[in-house]
Amino acid sequence: MTIVVAYADTPPGHAAVTGAVAESREGEPVVIVPAVRGERSPEVGEVESRWPDLAGRVEVERGDLGDPADTVIQVAQRLDARLIVLGLRTRTPVGKLVFGSTAQRILLDATCPVLSVKPPVAAT
Amino acid sequence: MTDAAFSALASLADPSLLMMLAVGVVAGLVIGLIPGLGGTGAVAILLPITFGMDPEPALAMLIGALAVVHTSDTVAAVLLGAPGSASASVTMLDGYSMARQGQAKRALSLAFLSSMAGGLIGAVGLTLAIPLARPLVLSFGSPELFMLTILGVSLAAVLSRGNVVKGLTAGLLGLLLGLVGTSPTTAEERFSFGSLFLSDGISLVAVALGVFGLAEIASRVGQRRVSEKPVELSGGWGSGIREWLTHWTHVIRGALIGIWAGVLPGVGATAGTWLAYGQAVATAKDKRSFGKGDPRGIVGPESANNSVEAGDLIPTFLFGIPGGVPSAMLLGMLLTYGIQPGPAIVTDHLDLMYLIVWAFAIASVAGAFLCFLATGSLAKLTKVPFAVLGPGLLVVMLLGAFQEGGQLGDLWVMVALGVVGFFLKATGMPRAPFLIGFVLAIPMERYYYLTASLYDGASWVARPGVLVFAALLVVPVLWSLVKRLRRASGAADDGHRDEHESDEDSVDDLEGSLARTPWSLAVAVIAVLIFAGALWVSGSFSAEASLMPRLVALGGLVAAAVLTWQELRARRDRARQDDVADVEETPGGSGTTMLATRVAPKVDARALARRHDLVIAMRTFTAMAAFLVLVMLGGYLAATLVFTPLFLLYAARTRPRTAIIYTLVLGAVLMALPSLLPVDLPLGLLQ
Numbered sequence: 001m002t003i004v005v006a007y008a009d010t011p012p013g014h015a016a017v018t019g020a021v022a023e024s025r026e027g028e029p030v031v032i033v034p035a036v037r038g039e040r041s042p043e044v045g046e047v048e049s050r051w052p053d054l055a056g057r058v059e060v061e062r063g064d065l066g067d068p069a070d071t072v073i074q075v076a077q078r079l080d081a082r083l084i085v086l087g088l089r090t091r092t093p094v095g096k097l098v099f100g101s102t103a104q105r106i107l108l109d110a111t112c113p114v115l116s117v118k119p120p121v122a123a124t
Numbered sequence: 125m126t127d128a129a130f131s132a133l134a135s136l137a138d139p140s141l142l143m144m145l146a147v148g149v150v151a152g153l154v155i156g157l158i159p160g161l162g163g164t165g166a167v168a169i170l171l172p173i174t175f176g177m178d179p180e181p182a183l184a185m186l187i188g189a190l191a192v193v194h195t196s197d198t199v200a201a202v203l204l205g206a207p208g209s210a211s212a213s214v215t216m217l218d219g220y221s222m223a224r225q226g227q228a229k230r231a232l233s234l235a236f237l238s239s240m241a242g243g244l245i246g247a248v249g250l251t252l253a254i255p256l257a258r259p260l261v262l263s264f265g266s267p268e269l270f271m272l273t274i275l276g277v278s279l280a281a282v283l284s285r286g287n288v289v290k291g292l293t294a295g296l297l298g299l300l301l302g303l304v305g306t307s308p309t310t311a312e313e314r315f316s317f318g319s320l321f322l323s324d325g326i327s328l329v330a331v332a333l334g335v336f337g338l339a340e341i342a343s344r345v346g347q348r349r350v351s352e353k354p355v356e357l358s359g360g361w362g363s364g365i366r367e368w369l370t371h372w373t374h375v376i377r378g379a380l381i382g383i384w385a386g387v388l389p390g391v392g393a394t395a396g397t398w399l400a401y402g403q404a405v406a407t408a409k410d411k412r413s414f415g416k417g418d419p420r421g422i423v424g425p426e427s428a429n430n431s432v433e434a435g436d437l438i439p440t441f442l443f444g445i446p447g448g449v450p451s452a453m454l455l456g457m458l459l460t461y462g463i464q465p466g467p468a469i470v471t472d473h474l475d476l477m478y479l480i481v482w483a484f485a486i487a488s489v490a491g492a493f494l495c496f497l498a499t500g501s502l503a504k505l506t507k508v509p510f511a512v513l514g515p516g517l518l519v520v521m522l523l524g525a526f527q528e529g530g531q532l533g534d535l536w537v538m539v540a541l542g543v544v545g546f547f548l549k550a551t552g553m554p555r556a557p558f559l560i561g562f563v564l565a566i567p568m569e570r571y572y573y574l575t576a577s578l579y580d581g582a583s584w585v586a587r588p589g590v591l592v593f594a595a596l597l598v599v600p601v602l603w604s605l606v607k608r609l610r611r612a613s614g615a616a617d618d619g620h621r622d623e624h625e626s627d628e629d630s631v632d633d634l635e636g637s638l639a640r641t642p643w644s645l646a647v648a649v650i651a652v653l654i655f656a657g658a659l660w661v662s663g664s665f666s667a668e669a670s671l672m673p674r675l676v677a678l679g680g681l682v683a684a685a686v687l688t689w690q691e692l693r694a695r696r697d698r699a700r701q702d703d704v705a706d707v708e709e710t711p712g713g714s715g716t717t718m719l720a721t722r723v724a725p726k727v728d729a730r731a732l733a734r735r736h737d738l739v740i741a742m743r744t745f746t747a748m749a750a751f752l753v754l755v756m757l758g759g760y761l762a763a764t765l766v767f768t769p770l771f772l773l774y775a776a777r778t779r780p781r782t783a784i785i786y787t788l789v790l791g792a793v794l795m796a797l798p799s800l801l802p803v804d805l806p807l808g809l810l811q
Contacts, residue, residue: 064217064415065405066398074411111409 001028001082006035006072006106007042011119012087014050019117020085021053032060033075035068035086035102069105076112084114129251132478135180136486144181148188149487153494155189156196158513162209163393163433163450164336166193169517171329171453172524173801179461180479186457187483190450192491194393194429195239199499202231203355211393211429214401218414218421223355225417232357232499233364234419235426236492238375242427243488245379246386246434251481253438254470261442261467267584269444269466270571271593273564276445277557278597280390284554289687291390293651294548295557296680300658301326302565303676307669309573314665314673315658321533328456330525330538331562335555336449337521338542338748342741343549344510345775357500364419371423374404378424379431386435390556392448393432400428434484441465441477444567449556452563460528511776515768516790518748523760523794526806532756535806539748546741551644569672641734645695648688655680747771759808765791 005020007013013035020030034041041060048055061079063071076084086103107114136142148170155166166189174182194211201212202219215235222231264272277299281291304315305325316322368375378400385396404424405414414421436447437454444465446452458465463473470477525538548555575584584590655677662673747767754763768790772783797803 065411067402067405070405070411070414074405074414077410077412105406109406109409 001025002079003028003030004072004076004079004081004084005030005032006068006084006086006102007032008034008036008087009039009042010087010089012089012117014087015117015119016085016087017047017051017054019087019115020083021051023083023085023115027057029057029059030054031075031079031081032058033063033072034060035072035106037066037068069102069109072102072106073109073111076110081112084110084112086114086116088116088118128474129478129481132475133482135475135479136184136482141181141184144177144185145188145483145487146490148185149192149490149494151185152189152192152487153196153491153498156193156209157199158510158517161193161337161340161517162197162211163190163193163448164332164453165340166190167450167453168329168333168337169520169524171332171457172527173803174457175460175527176801176803179458179463179476182457182461183454183476183480184483186454187480188487190433190454191243191430191484191487192239192494194426194433195236195243195488195491195495198232198235198239198426199495202228202235203357205355209393211397211425211432214397214425214429215422217401218416218418220355221415222417222419222422226356227359227363227417228355228357229359229361230364230367230419231417231422233361233496234368234371234422236495237365237368238378238423238426239430239495240488240492241375242379242382242430243434243491244485245376245427246383246431247481247485247488249379249383249431250434250437250484251478253442254474254477257438257442258470261470264443264467264589265587266571266574266578267587268589268593270568270575271590271597272443272445273568273571275593275597276389276439276443277561277564277568279388280557280560281554282601282603283388283390284556287552287687287690289683289690290553291557292683293648293680293687294553294555295561296676296683297651297654298558298561298563299565299568299676300654300673300680301331301558302562303569303673307665308566308570310666310669312666312669314669315661321531324529325566326537326562327525327528327534328453328563329528330534331541332449332453332456332559333521333525334538334541335545335548335558337517338538338745339545339549339555341510341514341517341521342542342546342744343737345514345740345744361496367419368423371420374420374424375427377403377407378427381424382428382431383435383438385428386432386447387438389439389445389447389560390554392436392556393429396432396435397425397429400424430488437480437484441469441480446560446563449559452556452559456563509776512772512778512782512786514744514776515771516786518751519764519768519790519794522748522751522755523797523803523805526760527803530804532752532806535752535755539745539752542748543745546745547643547647550737551641551647553647565672565676572672573668645688645691648684648691651684652681652688655684743775747775755806755808757808760805761791761794762808764794 003020003024005016007017017030017032024030032042032047041062044058044060047058047060051058061075063075065071065074072084072086075081084106086106088103091101103116107116136145151170152166155161155169158165161169167186170186170189174185177185194209197209197212198215198219200206201216202223205216205220219231219235222228277295278292281295282288284291284294300315302325304322306312306323307314313323381400381403382393382396385391385393385399401421401424404420405411408414408420432448433450436451439445439447440451440455442465444455446455455465458469463469463476522535522538525534526532528534545555548558578584585594658673659677659681662670662677665673751763751767754766757763758766765787768787769783772778772786773780778786794805798805
């Protein structure tokens with residue numbers, strides 16, 4: 001089985017990877033999908049040096065679609081993932097209305113369980 | 125209502141009309157196969173041919189071409205993986221993958237059928253729009269029409285993708301260009317600098333063909349040849365046809381999105397197609413196969429890009445506000461026939477409206493049918509490198525521009541505007557608002573003076589229609605603010621409905637390649653200088669004639685100054701952090717299909733490619749100028765016979781045999797044209 005992480009280079013995104021590390025079983029592959037439009041996708045080496053637990057079983061996958069939420073779900077469906085992990089950030093209702101939410105779309109559209117995590121309070 | 129509809133259908137039984145429709149369809153299909161021309165190219169190339177005709181056959185031909193351009197542009201995308209037009213690049217994502225799995229016929233039949241359905245639904249939308257909008261249109265007076273022209277230009281500027289300031293600057297530049305010539309109210313010459321030629325105003329065909337056609341030639345001549353071998357045309361038509369029937373909901377959804385995108389000015393086929401793809405993905409439960417040959421990824425977008433062209437026609441004919449570039453040219457054509465779109469067309473020319481609807485529907489069906497029959501042989505055309513097509517297109521386009529006024533000056537204007545168009549394209553300035561502004565400049569001024577003389581003071585501002593349009597004007601401004609906020613907010617949760625914005629960049633090599641370089645700064649500064657100059661020159665006009673130029677120049681000055689400031693700030697930021705370049709190189713969602721063919725370019729390679737593009741474009745424009753000099757000396761035919769082989773041998777590097785045959789054929793066509801069509805060849809000094 002596989003775990004898919006919706007990754008962003010932000011505290012919630014890092015919390016998501018940490019959450020995936022904690023959730024994963026021994027040797028279970030973890031696939032990182034960049035979920036921010038226009039952001040550089042992370043190198044496998046960077047991720048491995050930051051989360052040594054993931055060494056040797058982490059992959060980065062970009063998907064075929066433009067929309068980040070669709071991409072995460074597509075990758076999860078293709079790999080038949082057991083779980084999607086995503087990081088949530090604090091949003092006011094107005095902020096949500098104006099900016100839309102990738103996290104919400106993943107939660108609603110995903111066909112497997114989704115684990116959402118928040119970064120430690122100090123980090124936000 | 126229905127009487128008019130059926131009498132229009134009966135008039136289509138006239139063999140000469142049907143003939144013109146057929147010519148339009150065939151021309152549209154061929155133009156669709158050639159990369160980079162699209163609907164704009166189709167109308168631009170055919171428009172000059174129609175100058176000697178009655179409005180009915182002329183419209184039948186143009187609509188016929190416009191309706192099918194997006195049917196055949198799929199062929200190159202599916203078989204070569206090289207999109208024939210920007211809007212076909214969406215179909216490429218799934219269509220090319222499908223073709224590589226040996227199911228090219230399945231992909232193509234899905235695409236052709238969806239295109240046909242999109243065209244038909246678009247025609248139905250156009251039909252329904254007439255009775256719905258009729259009472260509305262008839263209640264409009266000159267104040268509403270004036271507001272509509274403003275709305276048209278500003279919506280086009282704001283909704284075109286990318287930077288709003290760039291869109292506004294382009295729109296205002298177009299308005300300014302449209303004001304050149306005799307003022308409609310005082311018969312005073314403006315910006316003509318004493319030239320008799322300029323006092324006639326600048327020809328629409330020259331502007332459209334220059335800014336879009338010639339700029340396209342210059343930017344594509346240097347394009348790499350497609351080295352990949354086309355996928356074999358395998359698989360069966362039948363499976364695709366059966367499968368298409370199961371996806372009928374996607375067809376209808378795609379077509380509705382297309383119509384909506386068409387109605388909005390400045391949102392053209394490209395953006396509409398991406399929207400359709402985005403919604404197909406977003407609403408699909410099982411997203412696994414998108415990008416790897418999913419039929420739903422072909423059906424929706426393909427039906428959208430055909431219905432966009434029908435949607436474009438709705439505001440064009442009913443309100444006189446072009447929804448896109450091709451319809452801006454159609455509008456110009458109607459005006460030359462003295463047919464005023466808007467209220468007049470609904471009351472006096474209703475049969476013409478229905479003729480358009482029928483022509484669109486018939487052409488959609490015939491186009492799809494022809495595509496099924498002829499794809500095997502037509503597909504070879506997509507393999508021809510653009511450099512070889514270049515001189516032929518150039519000769520045809522220049523000949524076209526000559527027809528409107530019969531003056532060589534138009535051709536020089538066209539080449540100059542080609543250079544302008546090239547730089548607009550390369551620095552990421554949208555060109556649609558430019559053309560829409562150009563077309564609407566004179567109507568805007570005329571409606572303003574009608575309004576000012578019919579109503580005393582500012583009482584017209586309080587008319588309900590005017591208030592509604594004023595409110596509508598605010599919406600795009602708010603929308604652009606939201607877009608900006610989204611970008612500024614770090615974008616970890618970027619909006620999820622606008623993928624076309626990031627995806628499009630990866631499709632066209634040149635589009636915006638010069639953005640954020642000294643070149644784009646130079647374009648901004650030149651725009652400032654042009655507006656400042658216009659402001660200064662307009663000081664010498666009489667009060668009535670100077671109002672519009674002054675307003676446009678002032679607005680333009682502000683927009684261009686903001687643009688310059690943005691460019692300067694971007695340059696400063698860039699100097700501070702050099703590694704930003706890394707981030708920009710990964711466009712949002714280029715799929716694995718693209719990654720496979722396109723290796724992420726290094727910064728150096730990009731700068732090199734940029735210089736290469738510029739050099740090629742410069743050479744091409746020089747060649748065009750040289751051609752014009754030859755025309756002035758020896759006449760059109762002689763110039764073509766000298767220019768074409770030289771260009772083919774030295775620029776396109778073809779074999780001598782190809783060059784000779786090509787030249788002879790082109791020469792023969794030019795000899796035969798004047799006797800077949802009402803076309804004049806320019807005469808030289810030596811003739």
